Each structure stands twice: as C-alpha cells, then as structure tokens.
Amino acid sequence: MDTETLHFHALLSQVATATEEALEALLPPASSPLTEAMRYATLSGGKRMRAFFVIETCNMFHVPPTQAVRAAAAVECLHAYSLIHDDLPAMDDDDLRRGKPTVHRKWDDATAILAGDALQTIAFEILAAPKTAPDPAVRLKLITRLAEAAGARGMVGGQMLDILAETRRTPLSLEEITDLQALKTGALISWSVEAGGILGKSNTDALAVYAEAVGLAFQIQDDILDVTGTAETTGKATGKDAEAGKATFVSLLGLDAARKKAQDLVSEACDALAPYGSAASGLRRAAQYIVAREN
C-alpha cells in the first residue's frame, strides 16, 4: 500500500471509531433481545463509508465534529436497519454479515424485524435533537432528505425493484440496474455526502454529482467482489448473484468493462469536486478506495 492509501485507511478507521463511540451512547442500553440486536447490528463493524462521507463533508464545511458524528450515527442506524431487513429469509435470506451471523440467525425473524424497525426510528430521533444542529431548519432538512432517500421513492423502492427483478423472465438491462441501484444504495450514499453541505448551509449541487457517480461505482465494485471475492475477504456469502442467475454490472458488462466503468465513474466523481480544491482530497481518496477495496 502506498502512503496515501495508508493514510486513507487510518482516516477511515478514525471515523469508524468516532461513529461507534457515538452509537454506543445514542443507542438504548442492551436490556432486552430487541436492544441487544439493535446494538449488535449497528456496532459490529463495517466500513462505515456513509459515516465517512458525512464526517468528511462536514469537515469541508467546518461543521463541528460533535454535530457531524451524530448525523453519521443516524445514517449508520438507517443503513443497519436496511441490512437487517434485507438479510431476512423473506428477502435475501443471508446467514452471514461482516463475518458474523445475521440478526435473524442469531435471534429470530421477529426480533430482526423489530430491531430494524426501531433502528429506522432512532435515525430520525437522532437527527431531530438540537445537538445535531442548533438551527431547527437544518435538522428538518436532514430529516426530510433522509426520508426521501430511505422511503418508497428511495432505498426501499430500490429494494422492491430488486425483489421484483428476481421473478422476471428477462434479466434487467444495464439502464434498469443503474436506476435500481441509484435507489437501493445510491440514495443513502447521496444523503451522506450532502449531509455536510446541509449542516454547513452550503450549496450541495457539486456534492450531488460526486455522490451519484461514487454510489454507482460502489455498487459495481460490490458486484465485482461477488465474483472475485471470497467469504473470508468480504465477510459475507459470495457468488450468490451468479448462482441466482441475477443480472449484475459484471454479468452485463463482463469483469474488465465493469472495472473500467467503475474507474470512469471515479474520475467523473473527482472532476465534480474541482470547485473545492484540496479541501476535497478526502473525498477523492474515498472514491479511489471504493473501487480498490476488497470487502
């Protein structure tokens, strides 16, 4: 690894630590299977890319770290809820997540449904509190945007399209997969990238362009890792998409073209950051990391 990459990994690890400390304090104490499951799903590692985007863009706009880390914790709760529900037998039926049993495997389906439900709730609760931003209008904007990104016209809408695609006779086209992923994973990544701009009361147009490209690159790399990775390196079952005959960026483009497409998106993302100059170097490294990562 070169020095820049090492530096980025250290930064990512710092963000993860700060976010987990915030989550430790914000989540209810582990006093029942419900709260144990909520903490298990939220505090069991992960790359914390969403938290990184929040905290990095907050830095760019000089948002106090105490505020940034709360917005980061909120989006990680929302993300954790979506993973718990996606892993359920009625959905993707996954036994492993980050190398550990999924919530419904460690407890049961009912606990997993409820823990996901309560994690969605607490995401909004965290954002609504004055400590997240002194200006009520800023908190309301974060809440409104998160609801748009998470709901039927965002993440959950994308997850529904993904499930419907499984029962279709014809595999999805490249355009359809792109649209699906923009909702399923892109919307929450966009929220995370724009959160710093919202908290810093700044225009978020350039960040939105970066976020869209990076979100798609992220998904392409996930599809690549499903083919090239192992359960050991990725911490989850691999080869599932091919086995299910599911259309992915790799099945549609081939491995090489998928890699090139991801790299092109990274360039596009970095170009959008030009107005910010060196203040956006963390975001540029993040884009590079996303297509180089092995898990």
Place this chain on the structure above:
Amino acid sequence: MDTETLHFHALLSQVATATEEALEALLPPASSPLTEAMRYATLSGGKRMRAFFVIETCNMFHVPPTQAVRAAAAVECLHAYSLIHDDLPAMDDDDLRRGKPTVHRKWDDATAILAGDALQTIAFEILAAPKTAPDPAVRLKLITRLAEAAGARGMVGGQMLDILAETRRTPLSLEEITDLQALKTGALISWSVEAGGILGKSNTDALAVYAEAVGLAFQIQDDILDVTGTAETTGKATGKDAEAGKATFVSLLGLDAARKKAQDLVSEACDALAPYGSAASGLRRAAQYIVAREN
C-alpha cells in the same frame, strides 16, 4: 343508539373521511406492489381513533384543520406500518385485518416488510414538511415525540415484550400486561392525544393523563372483544389469545372486572379533562365510545 352516540359516530366518520382524503394525496401513487401495498394497508378503513384524537385535540387548541389532518395522516401511516409488521408470520401470523387479507397474504412477506418500512418513513416525512406546522420547532417536537412513542422505548419495545411473553413459562402479571400495553398501544395513542397540544403550543399534562387512561381502556376493550366478539363484528380473528394461553386483562381479571376496570379508566380519563370544560366533550365521548365499541 342515543343522540350523543349517533353524533359521535358521525364525527368519527367525518374524521375518517378527511384523514383518508389526506392520505390519498400524501401517499405515493400505486405504481408498484410496494406503493399498492402501502395504500391498501393505509386506506382500507379502520376506526381512525388515532386520527380522531389528533384532530379533536387540534380543534381544542384552534389548530388549522389543514395542519391537523397532516398530523393525523402521519400517525395513521405509523399505525398501519405497525399492523403490517405485527401481522407477519414471524410475528402474530394473522390472515385477516379489517375483514380483508393482511398485506403479506395479499402480496408476500417481502412486500409486507418493505411496505411497513416505507410507511414508517413517510410518517416522519409528512411531519417534517412546513405544511404540518409553520414553526420548525413544533414539527421537530412532533417528530421527536413520535420517535419516542414508536421506537424501542415505545411501541416496538412493547411488541418485543409481547413476543417474549409467549415463550415464558409463567403468564404475565396484571402489572406486566399494563406496562406492556402502555408501550405497545398506549404510546402512539398518547402521541395522538398530545399532538393537538403540541401543534397549539399548549401544555399537554392533562391530555397525557387522559391519554394514558384511555389507551389502557382501549386495550382492555380489545381483550374483551377477543372473547366476546366474532370475526364478523371485529374484522379480525377472535379467540386467539385464549387459544394461545396468553394472559390478557380478561384472563387475569375475568370479564366483569375487566369491564369495570375499563369503565373506571374512562371516568379517570374524563376527570382529567375538567380544566378544558365543554371544549373537551369530543374527547369524553371518545372515551365512552372506546369501551362501548364492538370492533
């Protein structure tokens, strides 16, 4: 039925119509199984007691009806989400709701999980919009209170306790059931009753006392109807609690004492409304209705 009761039924029906009209407009159009299921679960009738409490307390505090109906729609979305998830095979496994197939029976478990998820999201989205209240602080208070009422320390926490009770060797005590119901159904009823006070920027202490008593009375009546009602009158399967050997207010107190307890709670609830005089007559009738209803 006497004139007062008839008048109350007419009022309840008015509120239901106004709330459903608002929901029609606020919910995304039925363009996929997800949004069809969201609309099906939210627009398929029900007593709309929560909406009634919101709109009635808003009237008491002179909140514009256009605001009141949005808060009412929000809590009905939250309530509909909880019913969809509660009805799932992993939870209560119910086939019927309001005399119609439950969402997972009409579609499937995945669609039901996602429709519930998106209905929770939209509840917060509705509350966060300026049309719900011009003052951002009021919207944030509604959101914060709803999150507290719905999450791990509220409704979902109560649902978890309910599930855990099923696997216990000893049935729940009266105190335990009371605590469980205060979370599972009471918290959202309390939010609905207090919403008018929050929107009207008024003290909600007396409303909170009323809400707690009425919420418990509501649950006792539900337990009574599970014993005395039929699927035809209640629109859902009855006798399930007794069949499951589940402790209820009726199994612990007996039918007569349960009825008396519910009636005492109604008196207690109405006493708490004394400071509001005749302005609270709608809430008093609602309390009477709750223990007299047959579905």
